[in-house]
Amino acid sequence: MAEQAHEEDDTQNIRIYLRLRPVARQSQLVQVLDDDRRVEITVAKDAATGIVNNQQERFIFQFNGVFVDSATQDQVFEQVAQPVVASALEGINGTVFAYGATGSGKTFTVTGGVGRYVDRGLIPRAVSHVFAAAAERPDCTLDVHVSYLEIYNDAGYDLLDPGREAKSMEDLPRVSVYEDETGATRLRNLALHPAATEEAALNLLFLGDTNRAISETPMNMASSRSHCIFTLHIASRQAGRSTVLRSKLHLVDLAGSERIKRSGMEGAPLLREAKHINLSLHFLEQVIVALQERATSGRAHVPYRNSMMTLMLRDSLGGNCRTVMIATVAPSGDQLLESVSTCRFAQRVAMIANEVRVNEEEDPALVIAGLRQEVADLKAELQLAQGEEQEPDTPREAAWKVAAVHASVDAFFHNTDPAATLEVQPPRMPLFRAAFVRLKALARWTGSSAAAAGSFGGASNEAVEKLRAQIAGLQQQLKQRDAEVAVLVGMRPAPDSAVLAPNGSRHNRAAADPSQLAHPQTRPSEPRQNGGSQDTGSAGQHPRKEKPEVRRDVSGDDEALQRAFEEFRRGYAGQAAMQSDKALLASSYSEAKALAEQVNGSKRRIDELKAALERTRVQRALPNLGQVIMSSSSADMAIAPPDEEERADRLLLDQEKAMYRNKYAQLAKKKEEVEKLQEVVMAARQRVQSDFQQWMQDGK
Numbered sequence: 001m002a003e004q005a006h007e008e009d010d011t012q013n014i015r016i017y018l019r020l021r022p023v024a025r026q027s028q029l030v031q032v033l034d035d036d037r038r039v040e041i042t043v044a045k046d047a048a049t050g051i052v053n054n055q056q057e058r059f060i061f062q063f064n065g066v067f068v069d070s071a072t073q074d075q076v077f078e079q080v081a082q083p084v085v086a087s088a089l090e091g092i093n094g095t096v097f098a099y100g101a102t103g104s105g106k107t108f109t110v111t112g113g114v115g116r117y118v119d120r121g122l123i124p125r126a127v128s129h130v131f132a133a134a135a136e137r138p139d140c141t142l143d144v145h146v147s148y149l150e151i152y153n154d155a156g157y158d159l160l161d162p163g164r165e166a167k168s169m170e171d172l173p174r175v176s177v178y179e180d181e182t183g184a185t186r187l188r189n190l191a192l193h194p195a196a197t198e199e200a201a202l203n204l205l206f207l208g209d210t211n212r213a214i215s216e217t218p219m220n221m222a223s224s225r226s227h228c229i230f231t232l233h234i235a236s237r238q239a240g241r242s243t244v245l246r247s248k249l250h251l252v253d254l255a256g257s258e259r260i261k262r263s264g265m266e267g268a269p270l271l272r273e274a275k276h277i278n279l280s281l282h283f284l285e286q287v288i289v290a291l292q293e294r295a296t297s298g299r300a301h302v303p304y305r306n307s308m309m310t311l312m313l314r315d316s317l318g319g320n321c322r323t324v325m326i327a328t329v330a331p332s333g334d335q336l337l338e339s340v341s342t343c344r345f346a347q348r349v350a351m352i353a354n355e356v357r358v359n360e361e362e363d364p365a366l367v368i369a370g371l372r373q374e375v376a377d378l379k380a381e382l383q384l385a386q387g388e389e390q391e392p393d394t395p396r397e398a399a400w401k402v403a404a405v406h407a408s409v410d411a412f413f414h415n416t417d418p419a420a421t422l423e424v425q426p427p428r429m430p431l432f433r434a435a436f437v438r439l440k441a442l443a444r445w446t447g448s449s450a451a452a453a454g455s456f457g458g459a460s461n462e463a464v465e466k467l468r469a470q471i472a473g474l475q476q477q478l479k480q481r482d483a484e485v486a487v488l489v490g491m492r493p494a495p496d497s498a499v500l501a502p503n504g505s506r507h508n509r510a511a512a513d514p515s516q517l518a519h520p521q522t523r524p525s526e527p528r529q530n531g532g533s534q535d536t537g538s539a540g541q542h543p544r545k546e547k548p549e550v551r552r553d554v555s556g557d558d559e560a561l562q563r564a565f566e567e568f569r570r571g572y573a574g575q576a577a578m579q580s581d582k583a584l585l586a587s588s589y590s591e592a593k594a595l596a597e598q599v600n601g602s603k604r605r606i607d608e609l610k611a612a613l614e615r616t617r618v619q620r621a622l623p624n625l626g627q628v629i630m631s632s633s634s635a636d637m638a639i640a641p642p643d644e645e646e647r648a649d650r651l652l653l654d655q656e657k658a659m660y661r662n663k664y665a666q667l668a669k670k671k672e673e674v675e676k677l678q679e680v681v682m683a684a685r686q687r688v689q690s691d692f693q694q695w696m697q698d699g700k
């Protein structure tokens with residue numbers, strides 16, 4: 001006999017296997033045929049009393065595979081259960097059920113033999129396989145729950161919670177398996193399940209089997225007439241996916257089947273046994289027959305509800321399940337009728353077609369989490385649209401962010417790459433607004449430049465000359481301003497170049513204020529007005545000198561222009577403010593000038609003190625020189641220690657230096673102030689000029 005069963009192409013039909021258990025003396029009437037898929041059972045005519053057709057002595061049954069008595073538990077698992085377990089991990093329900101007469105090896109096959117590790121049955125091997133597969137898929141989260149149900153006389157009992165009756169599979173508390181911190185096995189409700197472990201699941205199997213053996217429930221006395229369903233509820237989810245694959249994997253050890261067949265037998269002992277007929281197996285047979293008829297004649301009704309067991313296995317039989325049956329027989333001479341009966345039952349089962357599909361569903365928890373995230377995103381978007389920020393920036397942070405956005409916009413604006421993009425970070429509405437404003441300013445600036453360039457291109461010579469004159473004027477102003485700034489910061493002497501006096505005449509600034517500063521490099525620039533009656537035509541007030549073209553517009557009459565300006569000025573709204581700015585500038589300038597004088601005076605004193613000290617030092621060195629000709633380097637001299645006077649001079653020098661630094665710092669600050677005020681006044685002046693021009697135009 002061959003030891004290996006053969007696999008066939010996967011079909012939707014329930015696959016059937018036959019396993020022969022070792023017996024003391026195997027009957028020669030049971031033969032596995034050469035293809036290892038068929039078994040031949042010969043029944044002597046005289047042995048078939050009433051149940052076997054006398055005319056038929058030889059039965060040949062076809063299976064998907066036949067395991068001889070020497071087949072190992074491992075081989076049986078590999079070929080019978082492993083494909084079903086693998087499918088269960090992919091979300092396909094699976095059932096492996098053992099069917100056979102009492103003592104034919106169902107429990108040995110499903111649960112295993114006691115004592116030897118290699119005799120582990122399908123359940124522990126399936127559990128190991130599930131957890132081994134999970135370990136190989138670190139990207140998958142696997143939840144495994146176990147239930148263990150025993151059905152006797154159509155009542156269900158929870159083997160993991162002895163004494164608890166279960167009316168359906170749903171009545172069973174789903175037991176989540178895990179290890180606590182100490183490594184002890186704990187059971188917990190589904191909702192709170194942590195990671196399951198193989199060892200914990202096997203402990204549950206052991207717990208159930210023990211309960212089955214020691215329980216005082218009625219079925220304990222009749223274990224061969226009860227059914228046991230060990231179920232792994234598997235839920236697996238791949239990382240990053242919101243769908244969950246769910247499956248139930250039933251491993252079923254049915255009650256002994258022999259009594260059904262003997263129920264019709266004659267004889268008192270058999271009749272007595274008949275009262276123990278396991279009705280559920282009878283109903284199972286009815287379901288199988290109905291399914292068989294449905295497959296052949298289209299009969300619709302299948303009486304699943306007749307028994308709890310058929311109801312429990314509804315999906316496994318003709319439903320959404322990959323189902324395998326393993327028929328067990330003891331191939332001894334006295335069991336031939338049982339064996340034939342088991343094989344005939346298997347043949348009918350093989351005709352049942354199941355609809356197998358993957359059970360994939362959205363995980364409600366993940367859907368909720370996804371929706372929450374969506375709500376959070378929408379809220380953030382709404383905040384953005386409303387210009388709200390999570391945490392308001394400090395003014396400095398806000399300024400930095402705006403500056404960064406301006407830089408990004410400038411870079412984007414000048415980037416000629418068409419693929420260039422503009423990033424506004426962080427993406428907040430105020431920053432978007434700042435970006436748009438900046439873009440608009442850049443666009444306007446570019447537009448006006450282009451317009452100017454365009455008009456310049458088509459302009460007459462006169463217009464060009466006019467523009468050139470304007471440019472020259474502006475350049476002159478710039479130069480002048482540069483000179484003033486340079487003087488102000490003390491880098492070089494006041495320029496010889498004349499600057500515009502308040503009344504429009506040119507005069508040398510140094511000459512106008514010739515003797516105030518010993519060190520002209522520290523002299524602050526003079527503001528463009530100095531008060532008094534000349535103010536009326538001072539910087540920003542008299543357009544005549546600044547805008548000669550205006551003078552041309554009024555027929556070159558200086559007097560008339562002067563009068564017109566006076567008239568304009570009297571009604572000019574910004575006059576008071578400008579006067580105040582100018583007064584402020586004048587006073588700041590005076591303060592700066594006074595500070596500059598102090599700095600220069602201090603500098604002078606420092607120089608004097610230094611010179612005095614040097615003299616003292618040389619005098620001290622002279623007596624030691626003797627006949628030695630003085631070296632040009634005073635460092636070569638032997639110098640006497642400093643006397644009282646010299647120490648006093650040095651102290652004075654240090655004090656003066658401190659004073660100098662202090663005044664210099666004040667002066668620098670004041671210079672900044674003057675500069676700013678100059679800008680203000682200059683801007684006001686330009687405004688007055690343009691307003692005056694407009695005023696003149698309007699009056700034409």
Ligand SMILES: Nc1ncnc2c1ncn2[C@@H]1O[C@H](COP(=O)(O)OP(=O)(O)OP(=O)(O)O)[C@@H](O)[C@H]1O
Pocket residue numbers: 020021022069100101102103104105106107108109113223224225254255256328
């Ligand atoms: N393949 C096998 N190899 C070795 N021993 C086996 C094998 N099959 C069954 N046995 C042994 O045969 C005896 C009966 O087997 P088992 O209890 O599994 O039968 P069963 O069909 O479950 O009976 P019941 O219907 O009464 O529960 C046990 O002692 C078991 O260890």
